[in-house]
Amino acid sequence: MKTLFKMAAAATGLVVAGLASASAETLQIGTEGAYAPFNYVSENGEIKGFDIDIGNAICAEMKVECEWSVHDWGGIIPALNAHKFDFMVASMAITEARMENVSFSDPYYYNAMRFLAVKELALEEATPERLKGLVVGTQQGAVSVPVLDAYFPDSEHKLYPKMTEALMDLESGRLDLALFSQFTAGEWLAGSSGCCEFVGESFLMDGTIGAGIAFRKQDDELRNRVNAALKTIMDNGTYETIRAEYFDFDIMTKPPYVSELFDK
Amino acid sequence: MDHFRLLSFGDHGWGDELLIGLGVTLALAICTLPFAIILSFLVHWAKVSRYRILRSFGMLYTTVFKSLPEILTLLILYYQAQAIIGWLIQSVIPGAHFSISPFVAGMISLSLVISAYGSEVVRAALGAVGNGQFEAAQSLGLSPRIAFIKVILPQLWRHALPGFGNLWIILLKDTSLVSVIALSELTHVAGLAITTTRQPFVFYGLIAVIYVLLVTLSATAQKRLERRVNLGFTRTET
Amino acid sequence: MFDLYLDYIDRWSHGLWLTASMSTLSVLIGFLVALPIGFVRSRAKGPLAWLAIAYVNLFRGMPLLVLMFLVYYGFGQFSSELRAMGLWWFFRDAYFCGMLALILNTSAYQAEIIRGSLNTISTSVIETNAALNLTRWTAFRRVLLPIAFAKALPPLGNEYILMVKATSLLAIITVFDLMGEARTIFSETLDLGVYYVAAIHYLVLVLAIEWTLRRVEARFKWMA
Numbered sequence: 001m002k003t004l005f006k007m008a009a010a011a012t013g014l015v016v017a018g019l020a021s022a023s024a025e026t027l028q029i030g031t032e033g034a035y036a037p038f039n040y041v042s043e044n045g046e047i048k049g050f051d052i053d054i055g056n057a058i059c060a061e062m063k064v065e066c067e068w069s070v071h072d073w074g075g076i077i078p079a080l081n082a083h084k085f086d087f088m089v090a091s092m093a094i095t096e097a098r099m100e101n102v103s104f105s106d107p108y109y110y111n112a113m114r115f116l117a118v119k120e121l122a123l124e125e126a127t128p129e130r131l132k133g134l135v136v137g138t139q140q141g142a143v144s145v146p147v148l149d150a151y152f153p154d155s156e157h158k159l160y161p162k163m164t165e166a167l168m169d170l171e172s173g174r175l176d177l178a179l180f181s182q183f184t185a186g187e188w189l190a191g192s193s194g195c196c197e198f199v200g201e202s203f204l205m206d207g208t209i210g211a212g213i214a215f216r217k218q219d220d221e222l223r224n225r226v227n228a229a230l231k232t233i234m235d236n237g238t239y240e241t242i243r244a245e246y247f248d249f250d251i252m253t254k255p256p257y258v259s260e261l262f263d264k
Numbered sequence: 265m266d267h268f269r270l271l272s273f274g275d276h277g278w279g280d281e282l283l284i285g286l287g288v289t290l291a292l293a294i295c296t297l298p299f300a301i302i303l304s305f306l307v308h309w310a311k312v313s314r315y316r317i318l319r320s321f322g323m324l325y326t327t328v329f330k331s332l333p334e335i336l337t338l339l340i341l342y343y344q345a346q347a348i349i350g351w352l353i354q355s356v357i358p359g360a361h362f363s364i365s366p367f368v369a370g371m372i373s374l375s376l377v378i379s380a381y382g383s384e385v386v387r388a389a390l391g392a393v394g395n396g397q398f399e400a401a402q403s404l405g406l407s408p409r410i411a412f413i414k415v416i417l418p419q420l421w422r423h424a425l426p427g428f429g430n431l432w433i434i435l436l437k438d439t440s441l442v443s444v445i446a447l448s449e450l451t452h453v454a455g456l457a458i459t460t461t462r463q464p465f466v467f468y469g470l471i472a473v474i475y476v477l478l479v480t481l482s483a484t485a486q487k488r489l490e491r492r493v494n495l496g497f498t499r500t501e502t
Numbered sequence: 503m504f505d506l507y508l509d510y511i512d513r514w515s516h517g518l519w520l521t522a523s524m525s526t527l528s529v530l531i532g533f534l535v536a537l538p539i540g541f542v543r544s545r546a547k548g549p550l551a552w553l554a555i556a557y558v559n560l561f562r563g564m565p566l567l568v569l570m571f572l573v574y575y576g577f578g579q580f581s582s583e584l585r586a587m588g589l590w591w592f593f594r595d596a597y598f599c600g601m602l603a604l605i606l607n608t609s610a611y612q613a614e615i616i617r618g619s620l621n622t623i624s625t626s627v628i629e630t631n632a633a634l635n636l637t638r639w640t641a642f643r644r645v646l647l648p649i650a651f652a653k654a655l656p657p658l659g660n661e662y663i664l665m666v667k668a669t670s671l672l673a674i675i676t677v678f679d680l681m682g683e684a685r686t687i688f689s690e691t692l693d694l695g696v697y698y699v700a701a702i703h704y705l706v707l708v709l710a711i712e713w714t715l716r717r718v719e720a721r722f723k724w725m726a
Contacts, residue, residue, distance in 0.1 A: 033446075033456065033459075034455075034456070034459045036459070036460065040459060040460060041456040041459070041460070042460065043275060043276055043277060043278060043281070043457075043460070044274075044275045044280075044281070045280075045281045045284070069446075070446050070456075071445075071446050072444060072445060072446050074685055074688065074689050075339070075342075075343065075445070075688075077692050078343045078692060078694070079343075082343055082346040082347060082350070082363070083346070083350060083362075083363050084346075084363055097690075101692050137676075140685060140686060140689050141689030141690075145689075145690075158596075158676045159676060159678075159686060160676055161673075161674055161685075162455070162459070164458065164459045164462075165575065168458075168462065168464065168575055168578060168579075169575075169578060171462075171581075172578035172579065172581035173581050173585075173590075173594070174578065174581075174594050174596075191462070192462075327705070327709075328701075328705065330663070330708075331663075331667075331704055331705045331707075331708035331709070332667070332701050332704050332705070333667040333668075333670035333671075333681060333704060334667070335670050335671065335681065336670060336681060336684075336697060336700060336701055336704065339697055340694070340697045340698070340701065343694055343697075344694055347694075437563075437564070437565040437566075438565070440565035440567045440568055441565075441567060443567070444674075451565070451567060451568060451571075455571075458575070462579075463579070464571065464572075464575035464576045464578070464579055465572070465575075465576040465577070465579045465580070468568055468571045468572040468575065468576045469572060469576060471568055472564040472568050472569065472572055475563060475564045475565055475568060476559065476560060476563035476564050477563075478563075479559075479562070479563035479564075480559060480563060
């Protein structure tokens with residue numbers, strides 16, 4: 001019903017943001033909604049996940065109301081810059097290329113990527129030579145795309161609008177491998193029919209500093225407030241409580257960079 | 265099978281979410297239709313205008329929106345119109361930000377696309393009514409505006425109905441494209457459901473059936489309406 | 503905007519080629535599929551006619567986007583069954599799946615166009631055939647079909663242009679036509695100019711097709 005109400009509000013026309021008075025500040029947060037367990041939409045239509053809990057904890061710390069909305073990954077940065085929402089908690093890796101368009105908070109976790117492979121292939125390692133000629137899927141606009149282009153040029157790359165679509169194709173056997181966040185891939189693997197397995201080590205794209213909260217470049221004041229709130233929840237144990245709900249291991253350790261593992 | 269559980273209502277199924285998605289789909293189509301029809305008339309009048317600049321504009325309008333894929337029009341509008349409107353607002357009220365919701369972006373772009381085709385429906389229907397009616401009305405001393413509303417429009421309806429009926433069906437199906445800018449209509453909800461349930465066949469199959477039913481229902485309603493408005497006229501079609 | 507074109511010229515040409523070839527191929531194959539269905543719709547009664555109506559209503563009734571998802575991801579769910587049936591080589595390939603969805607969609611529309619043009623052929627033509635002692639098959643092949651085709655050309659041309667636009671949906675199932683390339687380049691540059699470059703491509707392509715169609719129509723006009 002809440003969704004229906006929102007829709008009716010949207011239908012009445014243009015939504016004015018930024019005119020809200022300072023006393024009851026409401027911030028709009030954008031996310032993708034197709035990246036379990038970090039952000040996804042549940043059976044009862046709610047947006048849920050680690051990103052959402054972190055975002056809400058930050059809002060609670062900043063004493064502001066927060067509203068969430070989901071956006072297509074391929075257009076999520078333009079959507080932020082077009083004021084569709086105020087900031088983005090969507091497990092976005094901090095990269096230099098993205099910093100030309102948005103600014104980031106401090107990292108709130110390290111999202112390493114790792115190859116998933118079809119078991120039948122019995123790959124023991126995921127090296128550029130071994131992956132020659134195999135079909136690797138990943139998400140359009142993700143950090144894994146430049147990694148595949150630079151280090152695995154001899155594999156065939158297939159780009160999907162959504163992560164889950166690539167994973168469905170891995171399960172059906174259209175893909176030989178998929179390259180995704182080890183956490184989301186692990187979550188998916190746990191619920192799959194047992195078709196696939198992790199191969200090789202996990203790694204970060206060169207130059208990435210971790211997953212950050214993204215802001216419009218001119219919104220430095222908001223970024224500083226969110227950074228301060230993020231630091232508080234990391235120090236006072238709120239972050240740990242949320243992390244433990246989703247993962248029984250540390251997600252703040254930094255994995256090796258891809259250049260430490262493979263040669264271009 | 266547990267497919268029934270997947271589609272059940274309440275906290276454990278997607279039934280209620282899909283129903284709301286269907287509501288959004290219908291709301292979008294219904295809200296768009298009047299704008300699309302009004303635009304169709306305006307574009308047609310631009311194309312037959314006395315002024316050359318209006319005529320060129322009308323031609324350009326139909327050429328562009330009939331050539332571009334709907335999905336491209338939608339993406340350009342969603343991000344670009346935003347920037348233009350935002351800039352205009354900024355120059356009036358500094359610091360204010362307007363945001364076009366996906367629903368409104370969908371409405372605008374679907375209106376543009378549908379009216380490009382609609383202007384041709386209007387042209388054909390006006391042609392079927394004939395210029396004589398207009399001239400007769402004017403010779404009775406009716407102003408052009410009154411002549412159009414009181415004489416032409418009531419007759420136009422009969423000729424424009426099949427054309428606009430087809431456009432309604434196209435519109436109904438084109439709403440699915442708005443899912444690419446994450447409006448939670450039927451197709452988008454099905455996509456979200458598949459993300460967690462991993463049952464693409466069930467959900468896409470189900471919404472395919474829903475769309476086919478909606479279209480069949482619309483076509484039946486259209487036939488009935490046509491039969492009604494054509495009462496008393498000779499039928500030429502077979 | 504110019505550099506967005508020049509920097510990615512290979513990708514744009516690849517996308518343009520895919521859009522042009524996939525739409526042309528699907529319209530041509532779609533026509534062959536539509537021919538018997540349109541004929542049945544126009545002439546036959548009984549169960550065969552019912553089947554043709556069901557086909558047309560089903561594939562005209564669902565959005566192409568949904569049909570494409572259904573064929574690609576929906577059938578992908580049954581990969582092991584399809585493997586056992588020896589059909590997986592077809593459904594495995596995104597191009598084939600996309601092509602199938604496009605053909606199912608366009609053949610349903612084309613069948614209605616063919617039915618319409620067959621229905622408008624006057625009875626005198628059919629009587630003349632009988633008077634000339636042509637067999638039904640010869641009459642169909644040598645007289646009715648060419649006339650029906652000439653009559654159907656303008657709406658078939660429109661359908662062709664609609665298919666050029668429809669191929670833009672292939673991008674969602676990983677086939678990189680113009681729209682797919684545009685989306686990828688956009689995801690790398692985040693420059694809205696990318697979509698304008700794509701728009702110009704579509705505009706030029708559609709105008710070129712319209713120009714060609716008008717010349718072809720002029721040649722067949724005497725028959726229609």
